[in-house]
Amino acid sequence: MSKKEMPQGTAFQSEVGAGHPSSPLRRKLVTAIAGIPLISASGLVLAANPPTAKINTTKLAVTDTEVTVGILHSATGTMAISETGAIQAEKLAIDQINATGGVLGRKIKVIQEDGASDWPTFAEKAKKLLEENHVAAIFGCWTSASRKAVLPVLERDNGLLYYPTFYEGLEQSKNVVYTGQEATQQVFAGLDWVAKEKKAKTFYLIGSDYIWPRTTMKLARKYIETVLHGKVVGEEYAALGSTDFGSTINKIRLKKPDVIYAAVVGGSNVSWFKQLKAAGINGQNQTLLTLSVTEDEAKGIGGENLAGFYSAMKYFQSLDTPRNKEFVKQFKAKWGATAPIGDVTQAAYEGPWLWKAAVEMAGSFDTDKVVKAEESGKISYDAPEGMVYLEPNHHLKTRLRIGKWRNDGQADIVYTSDYIMPNPFPKGY
Amino acid sequence: MDGYSLSDLWSILVMQGFSGLSLFSVLLLMALGLAIIFGQMGVINMAHGEFMTIGAYTIYVFSKIATNYFPSLMPYYFVLAIAAAFIVAFGVGYVVEFLLIRHLYKRPLDTLLATWGLSLIMQQIFRSVFGAREVSATLPNWLMGAWKPTDTIDIPLNGLFVMLVSVIVTGAVMLFLYRSSWGLHVRATTQNRMMAGSVGINTKKVDRVTFAVGCGIAGIAGAAFTTIASTGPTSGSLYIVDTFLVVVFGGAASLLGTVASAFSIAQAQSILTFFMTNAMGKVVTLLTIIVILMLRPEGLFAAKVRK
Numbered sequence: 193m194s195k196k197e198m199p200q201g202t203a204f205q206s207e208v209g210a211g212h213p214s215s216p217l218r219r220k221l222v223t224a225i226a227g228i229p230l231i232s233a234s235g236l237v238l239a240a241n242p243p244t245a246k247i248n249t250t251k252l253a254v255t256d257t258e259v260t261v262g263i264l265h266s267a268t269g270t271m272a273i274s275e276t277g278a279i280q281a282e283k284l285a286i287d288q289i290n291a292t293g294g295v296l297g298r299k300i301k302v303i304q305e306d307g308a309s310d311w312p313t314f315a316e317k318a319k320k321l322l323e324e325n326h327v328a329a330i331f332g333c334w335t336s337a338s339r340k341a342v343l344p345v346l347e348r349d350n351g352l353l354y355y356p357t358f359y360e361g362l363e364q365s366k367n368v369v370y371t372g373q374e375a376t377q378q379v380f381a382g383l384d385w386v387a388k389e390k391k392a393k394t395f396y397l398i399g400s401d402y403i404w405p406r407t408t409m410k411l412a413r414k415y416i417e418t419v420l421h422g423k424v425v426g427e428e429y430a431a432l433g434s435t436d437f438g439s440t441i442n443k444i445r446l447k448k449p450d451v452i453y454a455a456v457v458g459g460s461n462v463s464w465f466k467q468l469k470a471a472g473i474n475g476q477n478q479t480l481l482t483l484s485v486t487e488d489e490a491k492g493i494g495g496e497n498l499a500g501f502y503s504a505m506k507y508f509q510s511l512d513t514p515r516n517k518e519f520v521k522q523f524k525a526k527w528g529a530t531a532p533i534g535d536v537t538q539a540a541y542e543g544p545w546l547w548k549a550a551v552e553m554a555g556s557f558d559t560d561k562v563v564k565a566e567e568s569g570k571i572s573y574d575a576p577e578g579m580v581y582l583e584p585n586h587h588l589k590t591r592l593r594i595g596k597w598r599n600d601g602q603a604d605i606v607y608t609s610d611y612i613m614p615n616p617f618p619k620g621y
Numbered sequence: 622m623d624g625y626s627l628s629d630l631w632s633i634l635v636m637q638g639f640s641g642l643s644l645f646s647v648l649l650l651m652a653l654g655l656a657i658i659f660g661q662m663g664v665i666n667m668a669h670g671e672f673m674t675i676g677a678y679t680i681y682v683f684s685k686i687a688t689n690y691f692p693s694l695m696p697y698y699f700v701l702a703i704a705a706a707f708i709v710a711f712g713v714g715y716v717v718e719f720l721l722i723r724h725l726y727k728r729p730l731d732t733l734l735a736t737w738g739l740s741l742i743m744q745q746i747f748r749s750v751f752g753a754r755e756v757s758a759t760l761p762n763w764l765m766g767a768w769k770p771t772d773t774i775d776i777p778l779n780g781l782f783v784m785l786v787s788v789i790v791t792g793a794v795m796l797f798l799y800r801s802s803w804g805l806h807v808r809a810t811t812q813n814r815m816m817a818g819s820v821g822i823n824t825k826k827v828d829r830v831t832f833a834v835g836c837g838i839a840g841i842a843g844a845a846f847t848t849i850a851s852t853g854p855t856s857g858s859l860y861i862v863d864t865f866l867v868v869v870f871g872g873a874a875s876l877l878g879t880v881a882s883a884f885s886i887a888q889a890q891s892i893l894t895f896f897m898t899n900a901m902g903k904v905v906t907l908l909t910i911i912v913i914l915m916l917r918p919e920g921l922f923a924a925k926v927r928k
Contacts, residue, residue: 211717270855292824401900430899433859435850436647438640439902440782442633446625459755459859463853470777471636492755492851494767532745 193397241297250350253326253579254557259298260306261286261544262321263351264332264342273458275334277488277537278356279304280527284329286543287526295548296557303327305333311341318342322349328557329354331543334536336360336404340381343368348561354538354543358483358505361616362405366563368588369546371539371580380419381592382504383412383453384480385607387420387428391477392450393427398440401429408455408483411621417621426451428561430456437465441471462487465497474596475500486534487601492613495601503603505535507577508595510602532601542575546582549573559585587614632773641891642778646787646791648883650845651860652867653787653794654838656879659868661798661811662831664722669739669864670857671747675713676706676843677758677852678751684758702842709812710840714833718802719878722832723825740857747854755853764827764848778849786845789882790838797834798876807831811874870910872920881921 244256253260255262263282265275286300293302303325305317319393321327322345329352333339336359346353346367355366360599386392395416399405409427416422425447428440444452456464461484466473480501487509490498509520509532519541547562549571554561565571571582581589589611595603651673658666683702687695721739725732764782767775798804811815811826818824843852850856871882886906895900915922 219764266750267753270853272748273853276753311824356826405754412882428899431903434899435846435859436890437643438643439637439891440899442637442640445636446633459851461812462757463849467777469765470767470775470779472769472775488754492757494757494759541853589672603748 212260231310234348242555243304248328249556250558251326252557253301254298254330255330258297258301259295259377259557260301260303260325260327261547262303262318262330262332262545264305264307264314264317264321264330265334266309266338267304267306268464270458271309271334273492274488274536275307277532277534278332278334278540280531281356281523281537281541282532282544284523284526285541288522289544295551296555307332307338311335311337313333314338315341315345318345318351318353319349320515321608322346322351327553328352329547330560331356331540331547333357335402336407337402339368340374340403346574352433352547352559352562354540356540356543356548358535358539359616360403360404362407362412362621364586364616366567366586367559368586369566370498370544370616371542371546372536373590373592374587374614374616375408376590376618377587377590377612378409378414378504379412381609381612382483383415383420383596384483385423385504385609386451386479388499389607390451390481393422394449394451395446396425396444396447396449396452397427397454398452399429400432400434400460401459402432405429405457405484409453411618412453414621422450430460430464432458432460434460437464437467439465441473444473445471450479452478452480454480455484456482457484458489459492462493462497463486465493465501469497476554477493480596485597486536487532488534488537488600489593490597490603493533493601495599498597498601499599501597502606503569503595503597504592505537505595506590506592507535508593508603508605509533510595511577513591513604514578514579515574516576522584538576542573542580542588545575546571548567550582558603572577581611583614585614585616587616589613628773633776634769636776637665637833637875637891637895639776639780640887643777643784644891645884645887646780646784647846648863648867648887649880650783650787650790650842651839651864652871653790653876654835655864655868656836656844656871656873656876657794657798658832658835659865660768660873660875661807662726662835663729663811664726664832665729665736666835667733667737667861668717668743668857669736669836669839669868670859670861671740671743672698672710672714672839672852672857673749673843673846673860674743674852674857675710676840677847677856678756679706679709679840680844680847681751681756681758681852688759692921695759696763699761699764699925703841706840706844707837708840710843711833711837714836715829717836718760718829718832718881723828726828740861744854751854753854755851755852758847760848778781782846782848786841790841794838795876801825823873857912866910870914870920875920875922876921905923 248254250351265279266272290299307314333355334357356369356371358372358378397409399409413424431528485503509539549567550562553563567584569584573580582587592603592609594607597603655669658664680702682696685700764779767777769775806822806827810824814824867883873880890906893905
């Protein structure tokens with residue numbers, strides 16, 4: 193897509209953004225004086241393109257015309273399947289920001305590093321981005337394991353990370369903005385919905401065997417037992433990449449739970465849903481709510497194996513709003529008509545925009561000042577999923593949606609919650 | 622297991638038995654090709670999983686062609702695609718043997734490194750051609766769903782299909798190795814290369830075809846798996862450990878050993894994962910295998926090869 197077609201409708205709102213709408217005139221002026229800073233010009237232009245020494249006192253890679261950021265995802269290895277969408281979304285957002293004048297008058301330059309689905313590599317690359325490239329922000333990570341590996345590096349070098357995945361919560365760092373949902377927003381709200389709508393009393397928990405599903409299920413079990421007064425009749429974890437769910441499915445048949453509550457990740461999902469279907473368990477005779485199937489996975493699983501089951505996500509590609517339709521159109525124009533847009537992809541798209549809003553509110557690229565702006569509670573963004581609000585605890589105030597999967601690999605949104613305040617440290621967990 | 626009716630327990634028993642058999646046929650199918658390459662030829666083929674992936678992608682390509690251009694052929698394409706999976710994997714194996722493997726027959730440990738490198742190259746090729754995301758073939762309707770002998774028993778059709786394929790392939794391999802003149806040449810070459818050569822067997826050609834057949838069978842295995850799992854660039858590395866486990870546990874050069882080993886591993890795992898958690902079931906299975914291998918380092922069925 194050419195840069196000219198892009199700008200409309202990607203409006204962000206913040207204290208600063210509201211004061212300086214991006215006009216064609218300003219864009220022309222910015223382009224005209226790019227590279228000739230400190231020449232007296234109108235106040236409008238000065239505000240848009242202030243001198244570098246003033247807005248970058250910590251030696252970040254910011255010049256008079258350019259600011260460098262990092263993208264750090266797995267482009268290779270087992271996680272590439274999931275992280276490809278996030279990379280695409282971040283690049284789209286950055287292109288659009290550049291087309292509307294950049295951040296504080298600076299065009300964004302991207303250095304992309306490959307975490308290669310290997311947690312030590314993530315830490316290594318984050319260190320490289322911060323210490324050699326002096327990037328102003330990093331957009332990246334997907335698994336909790338990669339985030340946990342990068343966290344000490346971020347905190348030591350005072351870097352900024354925009355992290356897009358829904359995750360288990362129980363974490364908050366001043367160096368991270370979590371644009372995905374934490375457990376209380378996704379898990380508790382989703383459980384509330386099945387308990388209310390499906391009168392669910394008994395639950396069978398199944399997940400892949402690593403930190404996110406295990407922590408999530410621990411939270412879910414406690415919530416089911418203490419708040420919903422339901423019963424967990426089985427809890428199981430399958431090895432990552434596992435393709436054999438025969439025994440698990442037989443156990444599920446024996447226990448006949450009201451709800452199968454699933455957090456199986458990645459390619460295992462395909463075997464899991466194909467085998468469920470082959471065993472005669474489908475959306476008509478069994479309620480299944482999953483936390484880990486987005487449009488990305490649905491494409492691999494095949495809609496016919498998934499139809500009638502539910503996902504708890506904050507975003508679905510089928511969301512019927514003008515803002516989302518336009519986003520879907522832009523995304524497909526850049527990455528191809530068949531590229532799926534899942535929950536995390538959309539959350540990754542929010543990252544660069546929220547960063548731009550925070551930087552412009554701070555009037556500086558300095559991490560401490562940007563963090564202060566982020567914690568002001570005044571940054572919001574009109575995202576494809578709807579308005580999101582960056583709360584002082586570094587998480588977004590968002591809605592939860594329940595999608596019912598269709599044959600074509602898209603979901604019908606059957607429930608949208610009210611706004612849920614992020615609460616990464618729920619009491620008693 | 623109180624609180625469940627007898628008929629409930631009976632149907633679970635049947636389905637659980639089937640799930641064990643189904644895992645058995647999966648493991649057997651994966652291991653057959655490797656049993657030929659590793660067992661007969663002594664080549665440690667770390668790229669074996671990637672040959673399975675080739676088969677799986679072949680099915681994917683055929684399903685795309687069928688849905689987009691020949692929707693009327695959709696119910697039948699799968700059988701054709703399996704044959705194609707064999708041919709493609711066979712062809713690639715043939716070329717790989719010529720370019721890489723034949724230079725390394727006297728250095729088995731180097732085959733490990735070379736084929737591991739090969740597997741990385743192949744993964745990158747898959748990634749470049751098909752993208753990093755996992756794909757999944759559209760299956761014909763007759764492969765979906767379940768056979769219901771009674772109201773409470775569901776036997777997955779895709780499981781039955783994989784079982785059927787593995788029976789056919791095992792039979793074909795038996796015939797190939799023990800009833801055909803090719804098989805005779807193969808066995809002669811692996812047992813005593815010099816002597817085989819001096820009685821007029823073209824050992825180089827035997828090597829090449831044997832390796833390619835092993836790869837072709839991997840292709841069929843990969844093709845069959847598309848009915849139960851998805852395909853990604855790195856799918857092969859998921860299979861390779863289980864595959865070597867089956868072959869080594871069975872006794873490398875013995876086809877019967879491979880069958881016995883796949884059966885016992887599958888049943889143990891299936892039964893244990895039903896009564897324990899998934900992870901514990903796997904751990905106990907692996908520990909048992911280790912203990913048995915300590916007692917019988919050659920595997921369940923040691924081949925009678927002159928040393």
